[in-house]
Amino acid sequence: MTSPHSPVPSSRGAGLTVHDLTVRYGSTTAAANVSLDVAPAETVAVIGPSGCGKSSTLRAVAGLAPVAEGRITLAGRDITALAAARRNIGLVPQNYAVFPHMSVAGNIGYGLRARRTPEPLRRERVRAMLDLTRLEELADRRPDQLSGGQRQRVALARALAIEPDVLLLDEPLAALDPQLRGGLRRELAAMLSATECATLIVTHDQHEALSLGSRIAILRDGHLVQFDTPQVLWNDPADAFVADFLANALLLDVHRNHDHVLALDGRWRIPLGQLAVRPTGHGVSRLLLRRDSFTVTDTADEAALEAEVTHSEFAGDSVQLTVRAAGTTMSLRVAPDARIGRTVGLSVAGGAATLLSPTA
Amino acid sequence: MSGRPPVGVLRGGPPGWLAAAPALLVAALFCGYPVAVMVANSFGVGQAPADTGPTLDHYLNAFASSAVRGALIASVIVAGGSVLLTLGIAIPVVLRLARDNRAGRGTVLADALLTLPIALPGIIIGFFAIVLTGRTGLLGLAWDGFSGLAYTLPGLLVAYIYFAIPRVLGPLRGAAETLDPGLADSARTLGASRIRVFCTITLPLLLPAAIEVGGTAMAVALGGYGTVATLSEGVRLLPLNVVNELTTGYRLASSSALAVLLACLSVLALVAGRVLSRTVRKGFLS
Numbered sequence: 001m002t003s004p005h006s007p008v009p010s011s012r013g014a015g016l017t018v019h020d021l022t023v024r025y026g027s028t029t030a031a032a033n034v035s036l037d038v039a040p041a042e043t044v045a046v047i048g049p050s051g052c053g054k055s056s057t058l059r060a061v062a063g064l065a066p067v068a069e070g071r072i073t074l075a076g077r078d079i080t081a082l083a084a085a086r087r088n089i090g091l092v093p094q095n096y097a098v099f100p101h102m103s104v105a106g107n108i109g110y111g112l113r114a115r116r117t118p119e120p121l122r123r124e125r126v127r128a129m130l131d132l133t134r135l136e137e138l139a140d141r142r143p144d145q146l147s148g149g150q151r152q153r154v155a156l157a158r159a160l161a162i163e164p165d166v167l168l169l170d171e172p173l174a175a176l177d178p179q180l181r182g183g184l185r186r187e188l189a190a191m192l193s194a195t196e197c198a199t200l201i202v203t204h205d206q207h208e209a210l211s212l213g214s215r216i217a218i219l220r221d222g223h224l225v226q227f228d229t230p231q232v233l234w235n236d237p238a239d240a241f242v243a244d245f246l247a248n249a250l251l252l253d254v255h256r257n258h259d260h261v262l263a264l265d266g267r268w269r270i271p272l273g274q275l276a277v278r279p280t281g282h283g284v285s286r287l288l289l290r291r292d293s294f295t296v297t298d299t300a301d302e303a304a305l306e307a308e309v310t311h312s313e314f315a316g317d318s319v320q321l322t323v324r325a326a327g328t329t330m331s332l333r334v335a336p337d338a339r340i341g342r343t344v345g346l347s348v349a350g351g352a353a354t355l356l357s358p359t360a
Numbered sequence: 361m362s363g364r365p366p367v368g369v370l371r372g373g374p375p376g377w378l379a380a381a382p383a384l385l386v387a388a389l390f391c392g393y394p395v396a397v398m399v400a401n402s403f404g405v406g407q408a409p410a411d412t413g414p415t416l417d418h419y420l421n422a423f424a425s426s427a428v429r430g431a432l433i434a435s436v437i438v439a440g441g442s443v444l445l446t447l448g449i450a451i452p453v454v455l456r457l458a459r460d461n462r463a464g465r466g467t468v469l470a471d472a473l474l475t476l477p478i479a480l481p482g483i484i485i486g487f488f489a490i491v492l493t494g495r496t497g498l499l500g501l502a503w504d505g506f507s508g509l510a511y512t513l514p515g516l517l518v519a520y521i522y523f524a525i526p527r528v529l530g531p532l533r534g535a536a537e538t539l540d541p542g543l544a545d546s547a548r549t550l551g552a553s554r555i556r557v558f559c560t561i562t563l564p565l566l567l568p569a570a571i572e573v574g575g576t577a578m579a580v581a582l583g584g585y586g587t588v589a590t591l592s593e594g595v596r597l598l599p600l601n602v603v604n605e606l607t608t609g610y611r612l613a614s615s616s617a618l619a620v621l622l623a624c625l626s627v628l629a630l631v632a633g634r635v636l637s638r639t640v641r642k643g644f645l646s
Contacts, residue, residue: 088551097542100565110550
């Protein structure tokens with residue numbers, strides 16, 4: 001579903017359009033009625049937990065997974081039933097799948113040889129790709145002599161060499177050391193923006209999705225939950241799953257009165273004056289609480305919500321608390337010197353929590 | 361640094377070669393000594409009646425005999441040809457089974473059926489060949505051309521293919537399982553046809569394993585006796601000559617010379633397979 005107010009670029013006819021896509025493996029439905037689109041030069045991130053259908057969606061676009069229902073169009077062509085070899089897509093698989101028996105240049109030129117591109121043109125294109133991905137020095141190296149980041153660049157250069165209509169990246173940073181991911185993510189973003197190729201990235205990492213995608217499609221159990229810009233997903237999540245998965249935030253249904261809201265079946269009464277109020281496109285009033293939205297007291301306070309501390313974790317500049325109140329588990333962050341007992345009183349820090357209201 | 365002694369360091373354990381000692385002992389007993397006796401016999405310096413004094417006559421006689429030369433050539437053709445043809449049959453099968461296995465589709469029945477011949481003695485496989493393509497065999501009833509095929513070189517080739525299939529399929533299956541399916545997927549998305557993907561990605565990566573497996577299977581096929589013994593009225597292979605020298609007149613020395621030749625041929629196939637496999641792998645991957 002797309003939020004009514006989302007600034008969806010019009011990409012029908014150009015770029016990639018996935019319409020009501022269903023992918024089944026035997027009796028298992030991996031993706032159901034997924035619709036999304038990628039405009040030319042746009043990067044869309046598909047995110048969700050393991051088994052949500054994001055990789056199946058990408059593989060269906062690539063022509064490597066069976067399409068049970070729906071339609072896929074690319075650059076104005078219906079490619080739903082087209083063989084993978086004829087789709088003109090550039091795929092970078094999760095483990096990069098760099099051909100181990102070919103040099104870096106051999107890998108990059110593979111698709112051009114398969115397309116019988118004339119030798120001079122092929123050499124020129126390979127050189128341009130080596131230049132783009134800064135692999136000139138490594139052109140004659142074998143893949144086993146490369147680092148993970150270099151292999152990723154080879155796979156990217158190989159996919160881009162054929163001038164694809166869309167670039168598909170499957171978990172592009174998952175195979176790399178966590179310490180390197182930040183730098184390589186920025187490097188990848190720079191290379192993608194230099195190519196101006198429509199790009200679909202599949203990831204389970206919220207940082208990757210938020211930083212690389214100009215729009216994000218979030219999937220759960222094979223269904224598309226929300227497809228919008230990172231800002232909209234961050235500020236107005238469709239449901240508690242989106243808030244939790246993408247922003248580690250808590251989204252509570254609330255009942256709004258004239259000067260306060262009631263959450264957790266009326267057990268938590270929060271004065272309206274303590275909340276920032278923003279409009280929502282999802283029709284009902286909800287309270288968006290991030291880790292820093294709380295103040296914690298260990299004294300009995302009538303306005304505070306009593307919560308049981310189930311876990312406490314020292315994180316250097318703060319303490320991460322997991323608490324449980326009225327059957328709901330919440331994560332919050334407190335100062336490292338805060339005195340924490342078995343129970344705490346939770347209040348909303350002034351202006352740090354947001355009331356998403358259809359009538360703001 | 362503290363003065364504490366290092367903890368958890370594995371020191372003073374038994375040396376690694378100790379683990380290999382029982383296997384080495386068995387190999388020495390059941391391979392080293394008999395081979396030495398066989399070689400000594402072939403040079404006329406072994407046990408009676410192969411103790412006529414040092415001589416190369418038995419080897420020279422063997423090479424001078426057109427029957428032995430014919431058997432030697434037929435052995436190489438049947439063993440080499442059957443293994444090559446088996447590889448041709450087995451490679452698509454192992455790729456398919458590996459794909460099915462990855463997709464979670466059961467391959468137990470196919471595996472069981474294809475590896476069954478490994479449990480069958482060569483003599484039974486020879487019997488199968490007679491039942492199917494002997495003079496009154498089942499296929500011979502359908503078409504005269506099949507009648508008596510079992511006793512010809514093509515018939516023997518077919519029987520040896522059945523013999524070689526499980527010996528090739530089993531090890532090659534493991535190699536196919538280790539091939540990353542993402543490689544072929546990527547190649548396809550880059551515009552390569554299935555045939556091109558097979559020729560430029562799958563086959564080159566499977567080739568080192570195929571060569572090694574082929575060398576081992578050829579070594580086994582060269583020494584196979586049961587199948588050709590059952591079909592002995594047709595084409596003769598070298599193992600038949602080895603036994604023949606013993607059973608008709610107990611010519612121990614000439615039998616030993618032929619056995620040494622056969623053993624050398626088998627070892628050559630085995631070593632060639634390994635060396636060639638390593639060379640190909642190095643050529644591809646270094």
